[in-house]
Amino acid sequence: MNLSFGNVVALLCLTAGAVPGTAQKFTNPDTLAPSYPTPQAVVDEMLTMAQVKPGETVYDLGCGDGRIVITAARQFKAHAVGIEIRREIYERTKTKVAALGLSDQVQIVNGDALVYDIGPADVVTLYLLTSSNERLKPELIKSLKPTARVVSHDFEIHGWKPAAVHKMMVEGRPHMVYLYRMNAR
Numbered sequence: 001m002n003l004s005f006g007n008v009v010a011l012l013c014l015t016a017g018a019v020p021g022t023a024q025k026f027t028n029p030d031t032l033a034p035s036y037p038t039p040q041a042v043v044d045e046m047l048t049m050a051q052v053k054p055g056e057t058v059y060d061l062g063c064g065d066g067r068i069v070i071t072a073a074r075q076f077k078a079h080a081v082g083i084e085i086r087r088e089i090y091e092r093t094k095t096k097v098a099a100l101g102l103s104d105q106v107q108i109v110n111g112d113a114l115v116y117d118i119g120p121a122d123v124v125t126l127y128l129l130t131s132s133n134e135r136l137k138p139e140l141i142k143s144l145k146p147t148a149r150v151v152s153h154d155f156e157i158h159g160w161k162p163a164a165v166h167k168m169m170v171e172g173r174p175h176m177v178y179l180y181r182m183n184a185r
């Protein structure tokens, strides 16, 4: 049985944040997760937990409508790069960033996060399945600086020890935020 991202999130609700490993199948090898936005309150918490500083660079791998990169730029004065594989979402998000006057601070890229160079990132944000995090893990280990932080909404990075975990209720369901430090994982 294949479960949609929505089903997985519903399962997460039922299990209050526990991730059932067998439930996380996503069949298209080119995509790490379907489009499913992080609530704004969770975005704020992710960037706060990562302690994003002015001038730092935030990468959102699978940026969707750009809410994480836009928040990083506006509220945290960071530079931000959003990578989005789906062309139509990329076009919409790029247009939105331009309309907000953020094109100098926020770059939206139409590409595959699995092969994009994430080396310049100080902070990487993820809202992808645990199985997708697993596919990204070698690249995170190879490319990120020791000072970099990785912050993941709802889905853990297996085998890494989080520096902090925060559970919050938003829109009637529990959301988990996992913070990892590359030099202490």
Ligand SMILES: C[S@@+](CC[C@H](N)C(=O)[O-])C[C@H]1O[C@@H](n2cnc3c(N)ncnc32)[C@H](O)[C@@H]1O
Pocket (backbone or CB within 6 Å): 030, 031, 032, 033, 034, 035, 036, 037, 038, 060, 061, 062, 063, 064, 065, 066, 067, 068, 083, 084, 085, 086, 089, 111, 112, 113, 114, 126, 127, 128, 153
């Ligand atoms: C669950 S949404 C998260 C969107 C945003 N990061 C947020 O938290 O609101 C995942 C996004 O990743 C994109 N995506 C899936 N696989 C990808 C890949 N290999 N490279 C880049 N983007 C990808 C999807 O199209 C979707 O927009």
